[in-house]
Amino acid sequence: MYNPGYYLDRQSPVHKLDPRTKIITVIALSISIMQLDHTGLLIIALLLLTCSQAAHIPVVSWLKTLQPILPFFLFLFLIYIFTTPGDPLITIGPINISDQGIYMGFTQVFRFILLILTASILTMSTSSAEITMGLERLLHPVKIIGLSSQDIAMMVSLALRFVPTLIEEMNHIKEAQLSRNCNFNTRGIRGKIRNVTYLSLPLAVNLFRRCDELVNAMEARGYNKGPRTYMRDLAFAPIDFCIISIFVAGTGLCLIL
Amino acid sequence: MICIQNLSFSYPDQEPVLKNIDLNIAEGDYIAVIGPNGSGKTTLIKHLNALLLPSAGEVLVDGLSTSNPKNLPEIRRRVGMIFQNPDNQIVGMSVEEDVAFGPGNLGLPPKEVRKRVDEALEKVGLTNYKSRPPYTLSGGQKQLLAIAGVLAMDSRYIVLDEPTASLDPQSNYKVLNLLKKLNYEGIGIIHVTHNMDDLIIANRLLVMDQGKLITDGPAADILSQVESLKAIGLTPPKVTELMYCLNQRGAAVATNICTVEEAVEEINSLLIKLQNPVDHNRRETEHV
Numbered sequence: 001m002y003n004p005g006y007y008l009d010r011q012s013p014v015h016k017l018d019p020r021t022k023i024i025t026v027i028a029l030s031i032s033i034m035q036l037d038h039t040g041l042l043i044i045a046l047l048l049l050t051c052s053q054a055a056h057i058p059v060v061s062w063l064k065t066l067q068p069i070l071p072f073f074l075f076l077f078l079i080y081i082f083t084t085p086g087d088p089l090i091t092i093g094p095i096n097i098s099d100q101g102i103y104m105g106f107t108q109v110f111r112f113i114l115l116i117l118t119a120s121i122l123t124m125s126t127s128s129a130e131i132t133m134g135l136e137r138l139l140h141p142v143k144i145i146g147l148s149s150q151d152i153a154m155m156v157s158l159a160l161r162f163v164p165t166l167i168e169e170m171n172h173i174k175e176a177q178l179s180r181n182c183n184f185n186t187r188g189i190r191g192k193i194r195n196v197t198y199l200s201l202p203l204a205v206n207l208f209r210r211c212d213e214l215v216n217a218m219e220a221r222g223y224n225k226g227p228r229t230y231m232r233d234l235a236f237a238p239i240d241f242c243i244i245s246i247f248v249a250g251t252g253l254c255l256i257l
Numbered sequence: 258m259i260c261i262q263n264l265s266f267s268y269p270d271q272e273p274v275l276k277n278i279d280l281n282i283a284e285g286d287y288i289a290v291i292g293p294n295g296s297g298k299t300t301l302i303k304h305l306n307a308l309l310l311p312s313a314g315e316v317l318v319d320g321l322s323t324s325n326p327k328n329l330p331e332i333r334r335r336v337g338m339i340f341q342n343p344d345n346q347i348v349g350m351s352v353e354e355d356v357a358f359g360p361g362n363l364g365l366p367p368k369e370v371r372k373r374v375d376e377a378l379e380k381v382g383l384t385n386y387k388s389r390p391p392y393t394l395s396g397g398q399k400q401l402l403a404i405a406g407v408l409a410m411d412s413r414y415i416v417l418d419e420p421t422a423s424l425d426p427q428s429n430y431k432v433l434n435l436l437k438k439l440n441y442e443g444i445g446i447i448h449v450t451h452n453m454d455d456l457i458i459a460n461r462l463l464v465m466d467q468g469k470l471i472t473d474g475p476a477a478d479i480l481s482q483v484e485s486l487k488a489i490g491l492t493p494p495k496v497t498e499l500m501y502c503l504n505q506r507g508a509a510v511a512t513n514i515c516t517v518e519e520a521v522e523e524i525n526s527l528l529i530k531l532q533n534p535v536d537h538n539r540r541e542t543e544h545v
Contacts, residue, residue: 129351160350161349161350165344165392168392210344210345213342214345216308219308219333220306220333220337220346221346221358222334222359222410223358223362224330224362228364229365229366229370230357231357231361231367231370231374232371233367
């Protein structure tokens with residue numbers, strides 16, 4: 001099974017960074033991306049390219065993470081082109097396409113592309129276990145409002161863990177329905193909606209049973225409120241502090257300017 | 258020692274699922290539990306690690322009562338449990354992380370967790386798969402992974418609820434072999450199964466029916482009672498049934514036989530007797 005954006009097991013300086021550093025950096029970069037104009041965005045793009053190379057991520061598989069979202073980019077581009085007011089460049093009936101619209105369309109799409117590429121570097125250079133571990137530590141302060149960061153991290157981790165299992169189950173259900181002569185190629189909205197219920201209802205029912213068993217298994221393996229430990233412990237190295245300060249300072253600068 | 262004293266269990270406003278069960282399980286026991294569907298096997302084993310609590314009576318794990326919430330972490334460390342569907346008991350995103358879940362819940366220091374994970378994976382033979390995502394494993398490997406998860410907690414007893422139900426014969430053999438090895442090392446095994454061929458390695462067999470423990474004794478003796486097994490809807494192993502039918506037809510063979518090897522031995526000696534009734538004694542000594 002090929003998963004765009006899935007973890008690549010490499011020995012790179014980026015892989016070795018503390019997951020918390022990477023999460024904070026991604027947040028900082030995302031804020032900057034939303035603030036900057038086209039020159040700034042180009043600089044960020046170069047920066048990301050450098051980072052992906054430092055993480056030993058092949059450019060092609062990195063860019064492939066954009067593939068599933070391409071229709072959204074197109075949609076976004078069209079919305080900006082048609083809705084941004086400005087000097088009309090082309091007029092087709094009541095629709096005006098302006099300079100400003102084209103500019104906005106391109107920059108917004110570029111922004112989203114960069115956001116996704118940023119997140120991809122994180123997920124491709126950090127195993128999901130490390131990400132949840134990092135999240136657990138970063139979210140530690142939520143206990144002030146009565147939540148447990150351990151439970152939140154566990155939920156995220158279980159959600160990620162069950163994605164492939166559910167895809168597999170979905171395919172089983174689809175095959176079962178097909179073998180009972182269910183037609184998934186119907187045209188028209190009504191048919192499509194009916195098809196979705198044929199797949200999602202059994203899936204949902206199975207999910208509840210699965211949860212029940214999972215809870216039993218987790219309890220049997222001693223999951224409880226107490227503090228959990230992991231195979232490795234997180235520790236900031238000097239390089240982590242440097243990277244966090246540089247990126248946070250950079251973002252601060254973007255916000256002020 | 259797990260002591261079950263006069264255990265009864267019922268869900269609220271329903272007929273009791275378990276009725277007055279008394280049972281002692283020693284640390285080195287290999288117990289197989291059989292019974293028709295709905296006989297209470299799964300309910301019984303869920304009492305062994307306090308997933309369910311008795312409505313009446315008591316369950317003591319090495320002297321710790323399951324009814325006392327303070328004992329829960331220690332009881333769950335001592336009694337590991339493997340479920341039928343391996344997919345629903347794997348929580349980690351990689352093989353080694355899943356094994357680390359149990360020791361992590363015990364709050365062990367990371368170094369110790371790492372050590373136990375490596376040892377457990379080594380024992381079940383999954384070391385080469387340690388950084389693989391669990392969904393890429395086969396059904397049998399997933400069950401081995403689940404067993405590794407229990408071993409990493411240093412459990413004294415392993416309770417298995419139909420662990421081989423969905424496995425191919427080869428994986429089935431691997432899992433049983435591992436259980437045999439662990440039992441030899443002193444871990445108590447409680448194995449619920451529908452597969453009669455799984456019972457052969459057990460040294461003790463429990464038969465349950467309608468929430469009651471109806472028989473408890475050596476596996477071979479109980480399996481040879483073909484009629485009484487059939488009466489509650491169970492089928493004895495094919496070989497045992499064959500020997501039983503031969504015996505019924507008048508052949509002088511023992512019926513407490515569960516393996517093909519034993520059956521061959523028994524039938525062969527009968528054939529020798531038939532061929533040469535006078536000097537079969539001499540022949541038999543030559544044979545040995």
